[in-house]
Amino acid sequence: xxxxxxxxxxxxxxxxxxxxxxxxxxxxxxxxxxxxxxxxxxxxxxxxxxxxxxxxxxxxxxxxxxxxxxxxxxxxxxxxxxxxxxxxxxxxxxxxxxxxxxxxxxxxxxxxxxxxxxxxxxxxxxxxxxxxxxxxxxxxxxxxxxxxxxxxxxxxxxxxxxxxxxxxxxxxxxxxxxxxxxxxxxxxxxxxxxxxxxxxxxxxxxxxxxxxxxxxxxxxxxxxxxxxxxxxxxxxxxxxxxxxxxxxxxxxxxxxxxxxxxxxxxxxxxxxxxxxxxxxxxxxxxxxxxxxxxxxxxxxxxxxxxxxxxxxxxxxxxxxxxxxxxxxxxxxxxxxxxxxxxxxxxxxxxxxxxxxxxxxxxxxxxxxxxxxxxxxxxxxxxxxxxxxxxxxxxxxxxxxxxxxxxxxxxxxxxxxxxxxxxxxxxxxxxxxxxxxxxxxxxxxxxxxxxxxxxxxxxxxxxxxxxxxxxxxxxxxxxxxxxxxxxxxxxxxxxxxxxxxxxxxxxxxxxxxxxxxxxxxxxxxxxxxxxxxxxxxxxxxxxxxxxxxxxxxxxxxxxxxxxxxxxxxxxxxxxxxxxxxxxxxxxxxxxxxxxxxxxxxxxxxx
Numbered sequence: 268x269x270x271x272x273x274x275x276x277x278x279x280x281x282x283x284x285x286x287x288x289x290x291x292x293x294x295x296x297x298x299x300x301x302x303x304x305x306x307x308x309x310x311x312x313x314x315x316x317x318x319x320x321x322x323x324x325x326x327x328x329x330x331x332x333x334x335x336x337x338x339x340x341x342x343x344x345x346x347x348x349x350x351x352x353x354x355x356x357x358x359x360x361x362x363x364x365x366x367x368x369x370x371x372x373x374x375x376x377x378x379x380x381x382x383x384x385x386x387x388x389x390x391x392x393x394x395x396x397x398x399x400x401x402x403x404x405x406x407x408x409x410x411x412x413x414x415x416x417x418x419x420x421x422x423x424x425x426x427x428x429x430x431x432x433x434x435x436x437x438x439x440x441x442x443x444x445x446x447x448x449x450x451x452x453x454x455x456x457x458x459x460x461x462x463x464x465x466x467x468x469x470x471x472x473x474x475x476x477x478x479x480x481x482x483x484x485x486x487x488x489x490x491x492x493x494x495x496x497x498x499x500x501x502x503x504x505x506x507x508x509x510x511x512x513x514x515x516x517x518x519x520x521x522x523x524x525x526x527x528x529x530x531x532x533x534x535x536x537x538x539x540x541x542x543x544x545x546x547x548x549x550x551x552x553x554x555x556x557x558x559x560x561x562x563x564x565x566x567x568x569x570x571x572x573x574x575x576x577x578x579x580x581x582x583x584x585x586x587x588x589x590x591x592x593x594x595x596x597x598x599x600x601x602x603x604x605x606x607x608x609x610x611x612x613x614x615x616x617x618x619x620x621x622x623x624x625x626x627x628x629x630x631x632x633x634x635x636x637x638x639x640x641x642x643x644x645x646x647x648x649x650x651x652x653x654x655x656x657x658x659x660x661x662x663x664x665x666x667x668x669x670x671x672x673x674x675x676x677x678x679x680x681x682x683x684x685x686x687x688x689x690x691x692x693x694x695x696x697x698x699x700x701x702x703x704x705x706x707x708x709x710x711x712x713x714x715x716x717x718x719x720x721x722x723x724x725x726x727x728x729x730x731x732x733x734x735x736x737x738x739x740x741x742x743x744x745x746x747x748x749x750x751x752x753x754x755x756x757x758x759x760x761x762x763x764x765x766x767x768x769x770x771x772x773x774x775x776x777x778x779x780x781x782x783x784x785x786x787x788x789x790x791x792x793x794x795x796x797x798x799x800x801x802x803x804x805x806x807x808x809x810x811x812x813x814x815x816x817x818x819x820x821x822x823x824x825x826x827x828x829x830x831x832x833x834x835x836x837x838x839x840x841x842x843x844x845x846x847x848x849x850x851x852x853x854x855x856x857x858x859x860x861x862x863x864x865x866x867x868x869x870x871x872x
Contacts, residue, residue, distance in 0.1 A: 297354030317551030395473030403583035624674035652826030696774030704753035716772035
């Protein structure tokens, strides 16, 4: 069973890195040649032993043959050292190449997975799983290439040579590996169960670790350092308990395995010693056979570590390939691959249209219920509703991060569910409530959507976003390193860079998850000026958080309980008595209770 799994691992891993197979063949060849040079040593020593015994018996000593034998040993050892180190170099570099290939495949797969997958997985868990899986798989493959073939060759040669001198020795040596394999198979299933439990705890701990580090300000602000540390240590304490049980089982069974092997080796040694004493073997032959037995015994006793590494590779590969086996966005919609989307500025067609869309994240808990609306090219439309009422979900469906349970989402008349994902998303730009920047330079962040943009285009976009002034005031200008998530910049500066990024990408449809709601007054004015530049001549969907921004839109869509409540111009809805009119009244009231009600609609009071 273990052997079948190992064959499956090797086959599948090498299939993902087929260009490395010639290098593994070279590693295996070096390992075989190392084993062959090692097999020369017992014959040279055996021959030297007989010559020494003969010389001692006759009293006549010619040193020439002994010098030549010593030179032969030196040559064999040096050849083995040279070849094994060449194999070691190939193994080291190939392992790193395999790690790079597996990491790239894993990351490529993650980038292509649907949003739902990330809704249930922690970032730290994904990273921890990658590191553990690749480390264990690559270590096993390197060990397999370096050790398995030499071990097999040593066994075959030892059995053949021993059988030439005495057939009982061959039988006992042949029995060594089946006995070990059977006892290992008996041990394997429980070991795997322990390993799965341990890895689950490690993944949870790694996920929480990454969360705490990424939100360290929150941890410190609420003085929860001890709590986070306790959460981490409790998980690792659990792994210690599991490891203790796992290790007791494995090493206890290893005593049984080695006991079975030692019974066989007892028979081998007894035959060699007795037959030598009876004169059936010369002293040199006895030395030869004992060295062959030692060469056979060494890989057998080393199989404990080899099998332990193999077990970890099986567990690690299971986690790795479980991610690679997840259906990607294009795999779930194979008919959409390669199909382009007509530019949204096509005249006479709504830029965005929702037609009777139903959606829920979890079964039986609808978020959108028969939502229908149209947005004309160049129109600005705001979405207002209670927190959790479906505003952000509409954006997610437009970007095809999720698929509706029923109904259709159209972009310039084309169903986004049957269009090419990249083409769809290239038509829609998003500025989030919290600017999402990457570590690196300001220039790299602005050009994220258009890496080939010229300096002039970058500066023009930054100027329109009201960002050029503060950027040129920095010591390194556009080459300023901003840290993880732009931590070295203020909130307003980050938002203006995010706006410049969207301006440079030049999408015909724009989604604004109100980018000014958490800014101070001065920063809000600057960012709003950048947003006005960004929205010019674009179809804009605004998830509203301030009534001041809603008043300037062409129409408002109000949501209540996941359904459309009203659609109309701001001045019309202001007197309709609906949600927008109620929000205006609550804002004018200014009382503490009314401000609390406003927050239920994600509206700043």
